[in-house]
Amino acid sequence: MIRVIALTPAGKELAQRLRTFWPDSALDYKPKPFAEQVQRAFEQGESLIFICATGIVMRTLAPVIQNKRQDPPVLVLDEEGKFVIPLLSGHEGGANEWGSQVAQTLGAQLVVTTAKPYLNPVYTLGMGCERGCPLAFLESLMLEALDQNDLTPSDINSLSSIDIKADEVNLIALAEKYDWVFHTFSADQLSTMEAFLSSRSEYVYNTVGVYGVAESAALFAAHNVTGSEPELMLNKIKNAKATCAIGRSFP
Known part of the structure; x- marks a missing residue:
């Protein structure tokens, strides 16, 4: 109406x-x-x-x-x-x-004041998890994140995490199941996204060298695709074994 x-x-x-x-x-x-x-x-x-x-x-x-x-x-x-x-x-x-x-x-x-409104946004998933996290925990959290933002798996450009998760079996499996590229980035790369984080965890920083894996990875991946300033479409959500965030940028 x-x-x-x-x-x-x-x-x-x-x-x-x-x-x-x-x-x-x-x-x-x-x-x-x-x-x-x-x-x-x-x-x-x-x-x-x-x-x-x-x-x-x-x-x-x-x-x-x-x-x-x-x-x-x-x-x-x-x-x-x-x-x-x-x-x-x-x-x-x-x-x-x-x-x-x-x-x-x-x-x-x-008269538009929002950022680059008519360009198709790039959506990226960032995830962190415990070592050996079951696929069910990763998948259910990912689907919850997408549902909160009215997105589908086909809207997602890539799945990303920190480089110490490069061999995380079920992150790799999740990406393969939904036909996403799986990227991992170093702590130095992810730390460049610190200003865009919704929160900072000292525990995570002391463990892996960044203040948040899921948000940092989602943001860095979004920036990596377009070269433009990224933003969090969804701040980090979590379950018992994993974290997930959605990043977005415009070409």
């Missing part, structure tokens, strides 16, 4: 113009009570187009924003229809792509 919200007569005219292209959308002109109506639509998962000041939108939605994988896409337009800003859920929620469609429809300028 698309809902267009306008606060001025000029904004209403633009909203009506938009609805000729999205006839199933709803138009709210000066909804009252404003915050209650808008927050309810957002919490119900409606895709929202605001024709008003960005500050109004942020102050209104701030109490109900959850996270970028759960929140619906939100666009903000000026009342003249010159600019389209994907404000929330740019990558995961599709606001960037939707904003591009709206901008092309109106002949407007798309």
Whole structure:
């Protein structure tokens, strides 16, 4: 469900113009009570187009924003229809792509503030584990990680770990089962990702020389593919015998 919200007569005219292209959308002109109506639509998962000041939108939605994988896409337009800003859920929620469609429809300028939004991301898995970790522990944790991010094994570019795991039988087996390349990297290489880690373990550092194997490996692998700055799509999760993280970068 698309809902267009306008606060001025000029904004209403633009909203009506938009609805000729999205006839199933709803138009709210000066909804009252404003915050209650808008927050309810957002919490119900409606895709929202605001024709008003960005500050109004942020102050209104701030109490109900959850996270970028759960929140619906939100666009903000000026009342003249010159600019389209994907404000929330740019990558995961599709606001960037939707904003591009709206901008092309109106002949407007798309204003994107997220990183390289239209390039296909590279997803990488990083894993650490106890020596001799059973395949079932690795596989179940990996599938949980993918499920949390609506990914499938075919979305993954590679599986990576630290070089002391180069002969870890079931990491190799997991990569072979899902047709992934298995990479391992040295502690010196992985340490270059320290600034991007979500947390740091002194125990892991004292054991293998990096503050986190799964996150470091996922990040370094993502950077290695594209050469661009990587990010964690999923911070490290773990079970009794293994850890897993997902890295992402854009070409």
